[in-house]
Amino acid sequence: MSSPSRVRAKWTAIAGVPLLFLAIAALQVRIDAQTRSEAQEEEEMLLRSGKAIKSLSLGYDSLLADIYWTRVVQYYGERVGKDTATFGLLWPLLDVTTTLDPKLMVAYRFGAIFLSEPGTVGANRPDLAVALIKRGIAANPNQWRLNGDLGFLYYWTLKDYPSAAQAYLDGSKVPGAAPWLKMMAARVAEKGGSLETSRMIWSELYDSTQDPSIRHRALEMLRGLKTVEDEKSLDDLAGQYRRRFQRYPASTQDLRDAGLIPGIPVDVDGFPYVFGPDGKSHLDPQSTVVIPKDLATQPTARN
Amino acid sequence: MAEMSAPAIEILGLTKDYPIGFWRKRMVRSLDDLTLQVEEGEVFGFLGPNGAGKTTTMKLLMGLIYPTSGTARVRGRAIDDVEMHREIGFLPEQPYFYDYLTARELLDYYARFSDFSAAERRERVAQFLDRVGLADAADVQLRKFSKGMLQRAGIAQAILHNPKVIFLDEPMSGLDPVGRREVRDIIHDLKRQGRTVFFSTHILSDAEMLCDRVAVLAGGKLQGVGAPNEIVSIKVHAMEILFEAREGRPLPASLASRATQIGGRTRVEVPESELYRALDELRSCEARILAVTPVRATLEDYFLQLIGREKAVSHAVEVNPR
Amino acid sequence: MSVAPAAVALNTFREAVRDRVLYNLVFFALLMIGAAILVGQISIGIERLVIINLGLTAISIFGLVMAVFIGVGLIYKEMEKRTLYSLLAKPVQRWEFIVGKYAGLLLTLVVNTTFMTLGLAAALFYVGRPFVASDATILVAVYFILLELALVTGLALFFSCFSSPMLSTLFTLGIYITGVFAKDIRDVGNLTKVSGLKTATRIVYYMVPNFHNFNAIAAAAHGSSIPFSLVWQNTAYAVLYVGLLLLASSAVFSGRNLK
Numbered sequence: 001m002s003s004p005s006r007v008r009a010k011w012t013a014i015a016g017v018p019l020l021f022l023a024i025a026a027l028q029v030r031i032d033a034q035t036r037s038e039a040q041e042e043e044e045m046l047l048r049s050g051k052a053i054k055s056l057s058l059g060y061d062s063l064l065a066d067i068y069w070t071r072v073v074q075y076y077g078e079r080v081g082k083d084t085a086t087f088g089l090l091w092p093l094l095d096v097t098t099t100l101d102p103k104l105m106v107a108y109r110f111g112a113i114f115l116s117e118p119g120t121v122g123a124n125r126p127d128l129a130v131a132l133i134k135r136g137i138a139a140n141p142n143q144w145r146l147n148g149d150l151g152f153l154y155y156w157t158l159k160d161y162p163s164a165a166q167a168y169l170d171g172s173k174v175p176g177a178a179p180w181l182k183m184m185a186a187r188v189a190e191k192g193g194s195l196e197t198s199r200m201i202w203s204e205l206y207d208s209t210q211d212p213s214i215r216h217r218a219l220e221m222l223r224g225l226k227t228v229e230d231e232k233s234l235d236d237l238a239g240q241y242r243r244r245f246q247r248y249p250a251s252t253q254d255l256r257d258a259g260l261i262p263g264i265p266v267d268v269d270g271f272p273y274v275f276g277p278d279g280k281s282h283l284d285p286q287s288t289v290v291i292p293k294d295l296a297t298q299p300t301a302r303n
Numbered sequence: 304m305a306e307m308s309a310p311a312i313e314i315l316g317l318t319k320d321y322p323i324g325f326w327r328k329r330m331v332r333s334l335d336d337l338t339l340q341v342e343e344g345e346v347f348g349f350l351g352p353n354g355a356g357k358t359t360t361m362k363l364l365m366g367l368i369y370p371t372s373g374t375a376r377v378r379g380r381a382i383d384d385v386e387m388h389r390e391i392g393f394l395p396e397q398p399y400f401y402d403y404l405t406a407r408e409l410l411d412y413y414a415r416f417s418d419f420s421a422a423e424r425r426e427r428v429a430q431f432l433d434r435v436g437l438a439d440a441a442d443v444q445l446r447k448f449s450k451g452m453l454q455r456a457g458i459a460q461a462i463l464h465n466p467k468v469i470f471l472d473e474p475m476s477g478l479d480p481v482g483r484r485e486v487r488d489i490i491h492d493l494k495r496q497g498r499t500v501f502f503s504t505h506i507l508s509d510a511e512m513l514c515d516r517v518a519v520l521a522g523g524k525l526q527g528v529g530a531p532n533e534i535v536s537i538k539v540h541a542m543e544i545l546f547e548a549r550e551g552r553p554l555p556a557s558l559a560s561r562a563t564q565i566g567g568r569t570r571v572e573v574p575e576s577e578l579y580r581a582l583d584e585l586r587s588c589e590a591r592i593l594a595v596t597p598v599r600a601t602l603e604d605y606f607l608q609l610i611g612r613e614k615a616v617s618h619a620v621e622v623n624p625r
Numbered sequence: 626m627s628v629a630p631a632a633v634a635l636n637t638f639r640e641a642v643r644d645r646v647l648y649n650l651v652f653f654a655l656l657m658i659g660a661a662i663l664v665g666q667i668s669i670g671i672e673r674l675v676i677i678n679l680g681l682t683a684i685s686i687f688g689l690v691m692a693v694f695i696g697v698g699l700i701y702k703e704m705e706k707r708t709l710y711s712l713l714a715k716p717v718q719r720w721e722f723i724v725g726k727y728a729g730l731l732l733t734l735v736v737n738t739t740f741m742t743l744g745l746a747a748a749l750f751y752v753g754r755p756f757v758a759s760d761a762t763i764l765v766a767v768y769f770i771l772l773e774l775a776l777v778t779g780l781a782l783f784f785s786c787f788s789s790p791m792l793s794t795l796f797t798l799g800i801y802i803t804g805v806f807a808k809d810i811r812d813v814g815n816l817t818k819v820s821g822l823k824t825a826t827r828i829v830y831y832m833v834p835n836f837h838n839f840n841a842i843a844a845a846a847h848g849s850s851i852p853f854s855l856v857w858q859n860t861a862y863a864v865l866y867v868g869l870l871l872l873a874s875s876a877v878f879s880g881r882n883l884k
């Protein structure tokens with residue numbers, strides 16, 4: 001049987017410790033609220049030198065690369081889609097990640113796409129993306145997918161079709177490369193940019209990765225490409241309509257009534273296309289489909 | 304046969320200097336040119352006050368420290384010969400053992416260094432645990448042992464492999480009277496078995512009771528070797544009387560002035576020649592006599608006498624006092 | 626060789642176990658379980674990679690910590706606690722004691738690492754894909770980690786013969802870090818114009834154990850193969866260096882007057 005003073009001490013601790021923890025947690029919440037309002041969107045990155053971090057990692061660079069990769073994913077995921085999003089740290093993070101683990105394929109592919117993409121989706125630095133992919137190819141000469149990603153960059157973002165074709169060709173020479181690389185090299189060399197080629201490239205990207213961000217982006221692009229193609233068809237049909245009826249169609253119903261199309265075409269979201277007064281078809285304003293910005297200026301070579 | 308006269312322990316000019324001071328430049332001599340021999344089958348006492356160099360000697364013989372000069376042999380083997388250790392047992396002062404082991408495990412571990420079969424080893428461990436009275440505590444971890452129990456475990460590990468020569472450093476220290484009695488019995492036993500026992504102590508009476516011969520060490524130097532009564536004069540210089548004074552019966556003045564009270568008892572010291580007169584005086588005042596004890600020179604007094612100086616309690620510092 | 630080193634080794638192992646050192650396996654298991662469950666959320670497509678990286682890194686770090694913290698006390702504790710008094714009175718030579726202590730700690734590390742590797746295998750199994758031939762690289766990586774630990778243990782043991790645990794820890798970790806950076810140090814030396822510095826860094830490079838030789842974690846994570854020549858060269862390196870350390874330790878310890 002313990003003395004009263006010992007019992008008192010015990011119960012004071014049992015009651016006091018949780019209370020103190022709660023107080024500390026509450027205080028921390030207040031501290032966080034204050035600092036959050038002062039914080040800018042950009043996170044801090046104390047060390048940017050990949051080489052320095054590699055040295056400091058004392059041989060555990062492989063795991064550290066994975067940790068930095070996690071930061072990349074988190075950094076991107078927090079910002080994508082937000083109006084004020086900028087991706088200033090994306091390059092340094094990817095730089096460090098690939099310096100720590102030059103074999104981390106997903107980092108190169110991620111960088112190829114999201115370093116080059118503009119606006120709220122990427123860092124709008126295709127030059128850095130190319131640099132990253134080239135570094136990846138140098139470190140992993142057997143990874144033909146990287147050549148494919150380089151081809152993608154030249155084709156889609158930089159519209160440098162000769163370089164794209166060359167990249168695809170180089171990739172096709174790697175032992176074990178998939179046949180589509182060679183085919184792509186030929187297509188691009190011959191026809192330059194086209195909707196069909198673009199669709200094939202984004203399809204290939206979608207199929208070849210498990211990274212959710214990349215897949216999401218690829219899907220968006222494919223939806224947008226389909227829409228552009230649909231709109232082009234509809235614009236053609238509108239032209240035919242005009243030649244017949246001396247005016248542009250008011251809606252797709254007009255086209256159907258004229259027998260030019262069998263039914264009401266809808267976009268991938270299920271909304272019917274609408275016509276503007278100039279006879280150009282557009283997406284329904286409620287549709288969530290995103291048309292890639294520079295597709296409007298894509299060469300319209302069709303096949 | 305030459306072996307008959309070979310001593311069990313031969314120490315020749317053993318010397319040990321320790322560097323001390325911040326820069327370890329000064330040397331202090333803790334053992335100075337020790338030469339002595341111990342015959343087979345002897346129980347030999349190594350006497351001296353604290354800090355005399357007894358433990359230093361033991362550590363030198365065991366190879367725990369190395370001599371500055373001089374040599375020693377045990378059963379004809381030099382002390383730096385590892386085979387010598389097969390025939391000896393050692394109980395260190397305040398034995399330190401692996402406290403995460405049980406007594407049985409400890410003995411088993413040490414026994415592995417001798418050539419026993421597994422079965423033999425098991426048997427011996429059980430036997431000696433019993434011998435030192437640790438059979439019940441055999442599977443208790445040593446960290447739970449009392450000092451006396453540790454001492455017993457220490458003795459067990461020292462004799463378990465039936466060594467011919469056993470070295471015991473202050474074997475009685477920290478033991479209660481029962482424990483001391485048991486150790487004495489074990490030493491007697493060993494002697495009966497014809498083994499040589501070399502033990503150090505600063506307690507004179509233990510040496511007197513057990514030893515064939517003793518050596519006396521002080522200040523790192525050997526002061527003398529011989530049978531106990533040759534060495535230490537059992538010169539009695541006073542008698543101490545312990546008594547209870549009776550209520551209402553005052554003491555005679557001559558005694559009262561020299562008396563000291565301890566609790567309800569009184570103690571008085573008188574010269575041997577005056578013993579009977581003092582007893583008569585006490586009888587006349589009906590005091591109750593409790594004890595009459597001879598007061599002898601302590602070992603320290605003895606050394607003071609020998610050396611004639613107050614530096615008897617070691618001018619040599621053992622580097623690491625406990 | 627007598628039975629003495631083996632007896633000392635087994636007792637050293639027993640001490641580690643009784644010291645509940647193996648409880649670190651519990652933390653490792655929790656770590657692996659947590660990782661296996663969470664890795665899907667964090668990094669799609671590279672689960673295996675992350676589990677292998679995490680597992681091998683943890684095996685390495687846990688092992689290092691154990692090697693250093695137990696190693697620096699190996700000899701020191703016995704001298705401080707004077708348990709050596711009764712032990713060295715037995716027919717055991719000083720070098721046999723050193724070898725036995727070393728072998729005991731190494732045995733502890735091997736047992737510990739083996740359990741951890743099994744845990745890693747279990748986590749991999751949980752995360753999906755069955756084992757493939759390239760997984761042999763994981764075993765090679767574990768083996769290299771063990772060689773590293775053997776070296777670090779040897780270093781800790783050596784310092785334990787004459788300095789306190791705190792200093793020994795500093796020395797051992799200092800040499801370990803120098804060994805990890807050895808290549809960089811040499812490269813700096815090669816670039817410099819100061820000739821003395823170049824020679825000095827060269828000497829450091831060859832004297833310090835080159836731990837960078839033993840890093841195969843990235844290779845295991847990516848399933849690259851490791852040439853057999855590297856395996857036997859690393860083994861030989863470790864054997865030689867450990868031999869050197871044991872020799873030095875025995876020499877130091879044999880000359881010591883115990884307190």
